[in-house]
Amino acid sequence: MNDLPEISVPEISVVVPVMNEAGNIQPLIVGIEAAFGKRAIEIIYVNDASTDDTLAELKAEKATRPYLRIITHSKRSGQSAALRTGIFAARSERIATLDGDGQNPPADLVNLEKAWQQAKQDHDLVMAAGVRQRRQDNLGKQVASRLAKRLRAWLLGDKHPDSGCGIKVFDRALFLRMPYFNHIHRFMPIIAKREGAEVLAVPVDHAARQVGSSKYGNLDRLLVGIADIRGVMWLMRRSPKNLETHELE
Numbered sequence: 212m213n214d215l216p217e218i219s220v221p222e223i224s225v226v227v228p229v230m231n232e233a234g235n236i237q238p239l240i241v242g243i244e245a246a247f248g249k250r251a252i253e254i255i256y257v258n259d260a261s262t263d264d265t266l267a268e269l270k271a272e273k274a275t276r277p278y279l280r281i282i283t284h285s286k287r288s289g290q291s292a293a294l295r296t297g298i299f300a301a302r303s304e305r306i307a308t309l310d311g312d313g314q315n316p317p318a319d320l321v322n323l324e325k326a327w328q329q330a331k332q333d334h335d336l337v338m339a340a341g342v343r344q345r346r347q348d349n350l351g352k353q354v355a356s357r358l359a360k361r362l363r364a365w366l367l368g369d370k371h372p373d374s375g376c377g378i379k380v381f382d383r384a385l386f387l388r389m390p391y392f393n394h395i396h397r398f399m400p401i402i403a404k405r406e407g408a409e410v411l412a413v414p415v416d417h418a419a420r421q422v423g424s425s426k427y428g429n430l431d432r433l434l435v436g437i438a439d440i441r442g443v444m445w446l447m448r449r450s451p452k453n454l455e456t457h458e459l460e
Contacts, residue, residue, distance in 0.1 A: 220303065224255055226294060227255065227297070228290050228310070229256055229257065230261050230293075233263040234268075235313045253280060254279050254280065256281050260287045266281070292393070298383060304383045305327075307379070307380045308378065308379050319341060320380065322413060324380045336382050337381065338385060340410060341376040342415065343417040344415065344417060363401070379399065385403055397439065
């Protein structure tokens with residue numbers, strides 16, 4: 212049995228959205244545990260109505276891990292909805308996220324958290340967002356990602372090198388301030404800046420998928436991304452400009 216401490220308020224909540232990721236569950240949990248050592252953490256898996264053995268594998272792992280939490284959606288709702296569910300349920304004010312496909316090495320969460328902690332000395336709200344190095348995706352996925360990146364930079368002024376990277380560390384309060392919409396997970400750095408947060412670009416490794424297949428088609432990803440960009444443009448135009456607030460003593 213794993214002997215990580217179980218406490219009511221963990222140091223950090225690690226949120227992992229999954230849909231049909233049987234075979235990737237146990238290795239990723241072990242990797243998260245190795246990254247944080249004996250620190251008090253909670254791992255929140257949000258099962259987005261999987262139809263394979265994902266839920267059964269999660270239940271098997273939870274049997275020896277009291278800090279592992281499992282939340283299941285009654286119907287397929289998407290990655291952004293799963294992240295939202297997990298972050299809302301989190302007991303820590305420090306959130307880490309990573310994809311459940313095993314392509315985000317959990318060891319990188321340590322560097323992201325260090326960058327987040329350092330920036331917190333000067334900023335109330337901070338997001339440390341990963342930038343994948345030497346991506347292991349197929350050519351079609353990489354091309355679609357580059358096109359989406361250029362569109363975001365051109366139309367939104369989004370200068371983050373890898374907005375769609377799933378591995379991040381940020382304040383829970385920051386996410387709660389963000390306007391929620393489907394596919395927000397692809398735009399979190401620019402939306403965080405809209406809320407006045409400091410956004411850091413931190414290099415992270417990227418691994419080839421070992422089990423299962425991607426849940427997004429390259430053309431679908433690009434077409435949906437264009438529609439989402441229009442919505443984010445609307446949000447950015449309506450954000451408060453240069454607003455300062457002061458509370459009277």
